[in-house]
Amino acid sequence: MTSSARRGGTASSFRSLSTAMLKGFVRDRAGLFFVFLFPLMFLVVFGLIFGKEGGTKPKIGVVGDGPVVVALEQSGAVELERLGATDDAVRKVRDGDLPAAVLAHGDTVELRYAASDQTQAGLVRGIVGGVVDKVNIAASGQPPKVRLDSQQVEDSSLKAIQFLTPGLLSWAVSTSAIFGSAVTLVSWRRKQVLRRIRLAPVPVSTVLSSRLLVSMGIAVGQTALFIGVASTPVFGLSLSGQWWLALPLVMLGTLAFFAIGMFAGSFAKTEETATAAANLVVLPMAFLSGTFFPIQNAPGWLQAVSQALPLRHLTDGMLDVMVRGKGIEALAVPAAVLVGFAVVLGAVASRLFRWDDA
């Protein structure tokens, strides 16, 4: 007997298992779609819906002319629609086509607004009121008593793509990691591939870590794709200085969600159950973690719940390093949380590991 055949060789097992899984993944069209194109569709659709300008400006009708109208135009806070007659403008407001209209004749400025949309009405009243005050002060020739210097905190603009990219990327990475481990584990157990591997001198750790490596490769691919697409002029993502810190974060996120998937996969008997379990974990978590839309406006208790979720910390960390311009210090909390989840769930899942259903 050849002794080389007897030695096993963990390195060669690891390499060949990773290669086998990668080939299987690349040749599976449906899998590729769900891992790459499906989340990208969200990015494209949301990116286009919310447009480049982020929060939309209210559009108000204007009749007549004067210093107030000029000042409104310069404020940039509203969009103006020139209208010919007062009747015309009032009807449009009444019909709900416009939230408000400014009627300027000489020194009188009238504001007609629809109270049906309270938020818009308040916003427009505030803006127009502010502009009128400013014009009055300027006309009085007095210097203003209080000067307001306002600047935006976020980078450049309120562009939706700035928070969509880190959020949706976090969601995409965690979803593929959790499915990658849960469904693979169950499918291999059901199809007896695990039993067959069990008959070879290969440690469980080699089997799992080779799949983890493939998941990490997939996550890197997703990151490159997302950043690449979001950075095109159509979407106009602008990354901040140390955005590449997203990469270690993506790795840690993959690790944590891989462990969660292993945990789910140790209970599920069929791929369908595993898929359902993974969805059950990741979908509510995605909504509560600010991956699709910012969570900052949610009630306090919901925020507290979301602080317990690994995806929340992944998303926060990604936002911090990709668009908020923070440095490596922003990784501390997310890294600790993600590693914590990975270690605890990974340890439990390893104890629950089964080669077969028998």
Add this chain to the structure above:
Amino acid sequence: MSPIGGADGTIVVADLRKRYGELQAVDGVSFTVAEGEFFGILGPNGAGKTTTLEIVEGLREPDSGSVLLLGEKPWPRNPRLLPRIGVQLQASSFFDKLTAREQLETFAALYGVSRGDAADMLDLVGLADKANTREDKLSGGQRQRLSIACALAHDPDIVFLDEPTAALDPQSRRNLWDVLRVIQQRGKTIVYTTHYLDEAEILCDRVAIMDHGRILAMDSPAKLVRGLDAPTHVMLAEGVLSVEQAETIPGVEGVNADGVSLTLSTRTPAPVLAALAERGALDGLQVRTATLEDVFLHLTGREYRA
């Protein structure tokens, strides 16, 4: 080489028992297989063949009883033993979306075997021209042969095959027999299960006939059949000979005419055939000796149905 195996047998199984709930799937099975032997476990579906084999391979823990393979215990998972056994599971298990060669190379690499050696195995099982075909595009017989190649990729000493010929068409079955014979010629010890008694009779050095979790008989197929002391049936075309004429032939124990053929039973077929030749009554002659199916009938009192 280690002194294990040898006179005590490469495989020593003693009094295995396994129960699934109310069902006693394996009920006191013992057997020994010598090095280089082709050993068959036969029996109808549900007899307990797979359960027995999986306990021997170390995939299942028996409720009681013991197994030694090459002097080692297969349960719990024994990494020292694993490289020395090759297993084809009853349900073929492959990686998703890999070609025949890739499947083989992946399994081989799990044992640290190089690619070149693995490729030879495709030749052995006659799949060289299907090397680049995806596993899910292979026919049933080709998939079984690939599965066997994967079991052999690391050149094991003992090969376990669970129903390798089940659900194959006759031609594929015969192709597979040739593969199995080549494996035996390479000096491997083979343990294989089947529910085709005729096939086991042709291939195996020794068989164990199993039913309801027990081994009913164990020996070489020829000895089992001879031990039966069953008559040989000689069949002739109807009208060649009358029943009365047939009964007068010395050695004939019984005659039966069914309208199509005339069947003579005898325990001394040679003189009976000579007498028939003398009378020129050999039209449509067929001779049917006892088979393992008759052995099964004798042992269980019921017709064999796989």
